Amino acid sequence: MPQHLILLAPSANRVYAADAPRLAESELRAMTSGFGLSATDVETTRIAGVDYLAVQTGDRLDETGRQILSALSAAYGIFRREGDLLAPVPLQRRAPYASDLVTIQKYQGKTNEQWTRLLLNVTAAAIRRPEKLLDGTLQVLDPMCGRGTTLNIALSLGLDVTGVDLDSKDFQAYSAFIKTWMRQHRLKHTADETNLRTSGRNRGKQLQVEVAASKEDHKAGRTQHVTYLSTDTTDVDGLIRPRSVDVIVTDTPYGVQHGSHGDRLARSPLDLLSRALPQWQPLLRTGGAIGLSYNRHVAPRQDLATLLVEHGLTPVDGEADAFRHRVDASIDRDLIVARKDG
Structure with a gap:
């Protein structure tokens, strides 16, 4: 089953950063449930010392699925896991103005x-x-x-x-x-x-x-x-x-x-x-x-x-x-x- 990994953005708030992976996991569960995304086994994982959210998707992620994952508050990057390698998945989010x-x-x-x-x-x-x-x-x-x-x-x-x-x-x-x-x-x-x-x-x-x-x-x-x-x-x-x-x-x-x-x-x-x-x-x-x-x-x-x-x-x-x-x-x-x- 395909797995996608979401790289979490750093938080300027030190206290919030400590809880960010857990909060992002809860946010992702709420988003996938609300939007009806075919995703299971959402969990935080650490690879080479870096925190990610791992999402088991029922099939290859379609455009709507990428939009949903890209919309997460802490989403910094999305990757598709291919063995020991991570393939970048383009973020698809509305961001018309400077950050x-x-x-x-x-x-x-x-x-x-x-x-x-x-x-x-x-x-x-x-x-x-x-x-x-x-x-x-x-x-x-x-x-x-x-x-x-x-x-x-x-x-x-x-x-x-x-x-x-x-x-x-x-x-x-x-x-x-x-x-x-x-x-x-x-x-x-x-x-x-x-x-x-x-x-x-x-x-x-x-x-x-x-x-x-x-x-x-x-x-x-x-x-x-x-x-x-x-x-x-x-x-x-x-x-x-x-x-x-x-x-x-x-x-x-x-x-x-x-x-x-x-x-x-x-x-x-x-x-x-x-x-x-x-x-x-x-x-x-x-x-x-x-x-x-x-x-x-x-x-x-x-x-x-x-x-x-x-x-x-x-x-x-x-x-x-x-x-x-x-x-x-x-x-x-x-x-x-x-x-x-x-």
């Missing part, structure tokens, strides 16, 4: 980019039409987007994305970053920052970005859109069209690094979610999914699952603790995914 879109921002409390990409992948694999992640039609929402890691990850994949966050400093920091980055890369774009008003009520500010990866794409109308709403995520009614989003992915407050930003973010994540989910759930299309990254120290998994069920979402079954890992002494991080079936 520094994701890596250049550095600030305290920034979520590891590989984890953000993993959360997006695992959530997208759970929706009714996961192929939308691969063909560029997936509509993404991060309702607590901070300084925009999710926004940049989605844009780097050629996806349209919307972010929401009340912190005006985060909004201005992201607006300044993305405008500067697009100018420096000489991309055809527009970036309009306006007041956000509905029915005569001031709701905050809005940044709307339209950008193309090349002049040819711009001329052909192949553009991506980023929308950032600087407003209260528990009050987005009328700001985002109902049933327009395929996936909602976000970091819930970890109760540590977010605590200094004020009462809004210092609240219990369960309290915040109980107020926010009635606003978020109607935005999901039927068959869409929500993926939450959370700190087990402040949000027990069963309590999160119960809350999601109460708001009409069905938690996706998976191996217990598959994505659980330590960030530091105060953060025991995990993720949970739930689908909107009706």
